[in-house]
Amino acid sequence: MAHRIKSLADYANRRFGLAGKAYLEQYNPFFVETDTARHDAQANGRNFVSFANYDYLGVSGHPAVKAAALNALEEQGVGALASRLVGGQRSTHHVLEDKLASFLGVESVLTLVSGYLTNVTAISHMMNTHDAIFLDELSHNSIISGAKAASATSHFFQHNDLDHLESLLEQKRGSYRHVLIAVESLYSMDGDIVDLPRLVEIKDRYNCWLLVDEAHSIGVLGQDGRGLCEHTGVDPNQIDLIVGTLSKTFASCGGFIAGKKPVTEWLRYTLPGFVFSVGISPVISAAASTALDIVQKETWRIEKLRHNAELFLELAHEAGLDTGPAIGRGVMPILFSDGLETVAASRHLMANGYYVPPIFQIGVPKNQPRLRFFLSATHREEDIRGVINLLARPQNQALVKGEPVSATP
Numbered sequence: 001m002a003h004r005i006k007s008l009a010d011y012a013n014r015r016f017g018l019a020g021k022a023y024l025e026q027y028n029p030f031f032v033e034t035d036t037a038r039h040d041a042q043a044n045g046r047n048f049v050s051f052a053n054y055d056y057l058g059v060s061g062h063p064a065v066k067a068a069a070l071n072a073l074e075e076q077g078v079g080a081l082a083s084r085l086v087g088g089q090r091s092t093h094h095v096l097e098d099k100l101a102s103f104l105g106v107e108s109v110l111t112l113v114s115g116y117l118t119n120v121t122a123i124s125h126m127m128n129t130h131d132a133i134f135l136d137e138l139s140h141n142s143i144i145s146g147a148k149a150a151s152a153t154s155h156f157f158q159h160n161d162l163d164h165l166e167s168l169l170e171q172k173r174g175s176y177r178h179v180l181i182a183v184e185s186l187y188s189m190d191g192d193i194v195d196l197p198r199l200v201e202i203k204d205r206y207n208c209w210l211l212v213d214e215a216h217s218i219g220v221l222g223q224d225g226r227g228l229c230e231h232t233g234v235d236p237n238q239i240d241l242i243v244g245t246l247s248k249t250f251a252s253c254g255g256f257i258a259g260k261k262p263v264t265e266w267l268r269y270t271l272p273g274f275v276f277s278v279g280i281s282p283v284i285s286a287a288a289s290t291a292l293d294i295v296q297k298e299t300w301r302i303e304k305l306r307h308n309a310e311l312f313l314e315l316a317h318e319a320g321l322d323t324g325p326a327i328g329r330g331v332m333p334i335l336f337s338d339g340l341e342t343v344a345a346s347r348h349l350m351a352n353g354y355y356v357p358p359i360f361q362i363g364v365p366k367n368q369p370r371l372r373f374f375l376s377a378t379h380r381e382e383d384i385r386g387v388i389n390l391l392a393r394p395q396n397q398a399l400v401k402g403e404p405v406s407a408t409p
């Protein structure tokens, strides 16, 4: 059989073309070095505000977090240097895991080197032939990849449509041994939430396990930032597996699994992404642990984030911008009608000192390109008013629609 594409480089070129490389020809909004951009702006007396970082409570640069990282670096070195099972275990690991468990109100927590990996390895490890995974169609790619990697069957239900989930379970539950329902708590691209009390009732009725990915809701939802369970009054012990990440509110890097002790203990000795991968660095586990202390001590940060996100939503609506189903917490999309328009809008904001990357082609439905904003407790009211103003003013609508862009005075 003749093959027209011979080299991997040719194949890569073609695939990148199909993935939307042409969008980047005029202006590339990706891989912006935000530290350099901030530094340059400050040196030139210009504005630079990023809405691209999920440091929801603004603790990444907190002096106590930096001090904890430095201290761990001095005492324990940079890396864990082995799988925790066989030499990579450090005192910072169990300190963080115990604190997280008590913060979340669960029996036990296990941390891994990446939030993404956490979903992939947990789902693919637990779900086998004769099992099924029912997942929201807008689930994060790590959940989808975990389901793909599992030998179980996957069934997608329409986004946040629990009637649809129920009807699928009604038809199909009987065909499988174990069934896992996987959802996000606060969806990372749309900023909306699942109806958790109803989902718990459904999973009990159909005898399923439930995985809730709280990546974007810890520190964001609930009076004390404990996530969707606190926000909805659901006992976290009713959720079979809460997964989360250290890269957002905890300003660090890594993922975690929270649940009943028998579950985390089984996974501690068998989960491939844990057993066959290095333990998280003592530096970042110490940083995340201190970030968690700050979340609990400085609760004004949670309140400030809430205020900022609600203000953003209100102003965006006043300006006639489309925020989709976002509830007005940490994640806020502004939807556009096509990819080029979205890139132009991002460029227009950047020219005025606001970094908001466009999201299109990858990670969202093709017909729903958007600017995706992460709100933070560190944003000032003027940052929020400023960015909405730039998208709202009629003359800027023209700029946003793709005409040549220059900085407004």
Ligand SMILES: Cc1ncc(COP(=O)(O)O)c(C=O)c1O
Pocket (backbone or CB within 6 Å): 114, 115, 116, 117, 119, 140, 142, 184, 188, 213, 215, 216, 245, 246, 247, 248, 253, 254, 255
């Ligand atoms: C819902 C969700 N789960 C998991 C992850 C992966 O987390 P990490 O970036 O810490 O690997 C993300 C990343 O943004 C996410 O949005």
